[in-house]
Amino acid sequence: MRMVRGLVKAFKSSGVLLWGAPLALLLVFFFVPMAAILKVMFERSGAIVFTDTLRPLGFTFYQAALSTVLTLLLGLPAAYVFARYDFPGKHLMRTLNMLPFILPTVVTAAAFNALLGPRGWVNLLLMQITGLQVPPVTFLNTFTAILVAHVFYNLAIIIRVVGSAWSQLDPRLENSARVLGASPRRAFREVIFPILRRPILSAALLVFLFDFTSFGVILMLGGAGFATLEVAIYSQALHFLNLPMAGLLSVMQLASTLIILLLYGRVSHGEDVPLFPRLHGEGTRKPRTLLEKWIVASVIVLLFLFQVLPLLALAGRSVIRVEAERGQRTEVQAGFTLDYYRELFINRQQSIFYVPPSRAVVNSMRYAGITTVISVTAGTLLAYALVKRPRIRRWLDPLVMLPFGASAVTLGLGFIIAFNGTRLSSTSLPWLVPLAHSLIAMPFVLRTIQPVLASLPESLRQSAAVLGASPLRAWWEVEVKLISRSLLAGGLFAFTISLGEFGATSFISRPENPTLPVAIFRYLGQPGGLNYGQAMAMATILILICAISIALLERLSHAFVGND
């Protein structure tokens, strides 16, 4: 008992244990790889052609900016509708809207492939009707595909960030503007918009950041013609084996994302100042006029087309056979089938590189489990350090958020350079995958737990102490139980992120030990209806897992507020 007390005392007075361990993790597995990239770049700078970096750099900014504008164009009206109107199915719509955001990019690519690809529903339908032999709609490998996919999975950010700011806006602000003589339009322009400007800007920057670091979507939907920095890093490293060039591109990528992050930090700082607590349901109502009904209806239809239809197409494609298997001379047997799912667990040893998909499922689950444990533990410790020790916070906060800005591909590249010498093909360290995933997931976990921890009034713990609870007991009975929901939410986040992570995994996973997204990517690239169907089946499994986790997250966040 005395030893425990001594430990607690040392723990309290130094506090190093609290944040030292996760910081060490960060230093070793984030900064060492980054340093390794720099080292390679400077040591073998002969292989670098500077002019080759300009095209990807320019294109990255261009596509990110355009995607952001398009996302805002659709997202702002949607945010308005969600913040101000009640309509049937609103809750479900909100959950569905969140789903694309956490979907693996590979699944996004697969979904649009299933809807608009050469073997997608639209083309099959058109070919059936017109009798054409070639798919009439070209969607894959176009710039449009990149933009559409970016809108698809970033809409949720605009709707969440702007919509929640909008709905939390005290309606009395607008009311007093109206009472003071402002028309509805004027009240919007002079009161609501200035207050919302900050959330809009910070949401837009976040979308820009995600578009900027987007990898899987560009690789799979854009094809060879469109190289962003991420894709260029990937192909320089894995195809041309030009590590110094990949390193330079990584540094440019890191510098750009750092600037965006700094801007974001500046903009989002103090974002919640003009918003007041509200009564539940205050400020929302059913659409009344014809115009309002029209706006609400068109937002719902657009969201359905953009976000739900591709997923339905994907799920449909995984259970319906619509074409003959390659090499089969038989008639097309269209109809419902569970073959694609069954095939996942059948070991057809056709090639030495063959890996049964069931192993990918097992790998993904195991990695996700380890990632959850590491990132929740480290994230919680860091959250405590940030909340309870304001002096450390100033330098620790930007430091731990850095992996958030570093792209997954950069991280993956750093991992293989730092921990695997120059052997690009494989790594003998299987725990590198969950470690990379943990670094990517930790900022999310941290940002889930930190605000809840910070919002707990000090008086709760003091009150437990006055009532006779020892410090350890007070922590357990009050604090842990109160943040348990956000711990769970952070864990779900980490699990889902790990399950879908593609950029870093594509570098560091061993060919014989792929994760689900890596396997989907491989199967999509192989010919044949069976491979295509299996990719669809695996992607559908991922969608289901993500949907369950999003539904749970929604429940957790609602239940936590208590009065919602």
Add this chain to the structure above:
Amino acid sequence: MDKLEVVNLHKMFEGAPLLNGVSFSVEAGETLCLLGSSGSGKSTILRIIAGIETQDSGSVFWNGADISGIPVHRRRFGLMFQDYALFPHLTVSENVAFGLRMQRVPRAQVEIHVREALERVNMTAFSSRRVTDLSGGEQQRVALARALAPRPHLLMLDEPLAALDRSLRVELQEELRELLHQTGIPAIYVTHDQEEAILLGDRLALLHDGRIVQSGPTEEVYRQPANTWVAHFLGMTNLLEGRVLGSNPLMVATDCGEIGPLSPEYTGLSAPGQKVYLLIKPAALKFDPTPSSICSISGEVADSRFLGDHYRVFLRVCSDTIMEFTSSEPLPQGRKLSLNLQPDDVVLIRE
């Protein structure tokens, strides 16, 4: 007999002294009201007694023993926080049971004590409700039940009614008064509301500039405020500045002329030539001169305000000093009056 003594507490806050030698004591069976303006450090004193904060210097004694080294959770004091600090993840009865569980009271006993505590505050019907679903007044009752259930040796209440609306506050003041007297636990009640302090406190302690400037039985403090700050704080605003002319009989020269002879109890308090203040009690609006009058002050009605069961009359006297009096009937503005004071109407306050 339980007794808490606070001796010479000092505490700095953000580089400035917040508590500058605070001393007072509370005994079983009495409620001490700690009065002071907001930010004066009242809550800090409670937190030091509870052990949540530590004093820079000074001591807290419980039954003669210094408890400064005892951690919060072993002091067995009850503290009701201003924002109640109810645990949002527990139900009403779980909140009330918390302190008992910490003392490892057997489960069956816990249930009995919780029920008793909830009965005391008339909240039995709410026992399985979530505390987040309760109104402010209901939360206040639960917080009180939670503080009382573990039978603390000392009960501290930090502005427990500040967050409630007036009618509820008046109702709960009565209930609290009864409860505090029933339990007999020594209690410290912090407030900045003097009406609440009069109603609830057996004794008052007034905190100003980091010190207890006056403490004593409530009536005594009201009868004889120690200085002008206390008088002002307790709502007594009719002050006349003056200078002692002679001590036997005690006469004071003011802008309104010489006033005296004052009650002989003040003789010892003042020497000729000393600057003093005379506090004129608000109930002293008497117009007819009587043989015992010690002076007659003439004035003019500046305003008269209806306050429900009486009127408050503002009288402009002497050189533009405004004095407030109560009257059962309205007085027209501009009416000239002369005020005839009895010795009992005038309190002498040293500067």
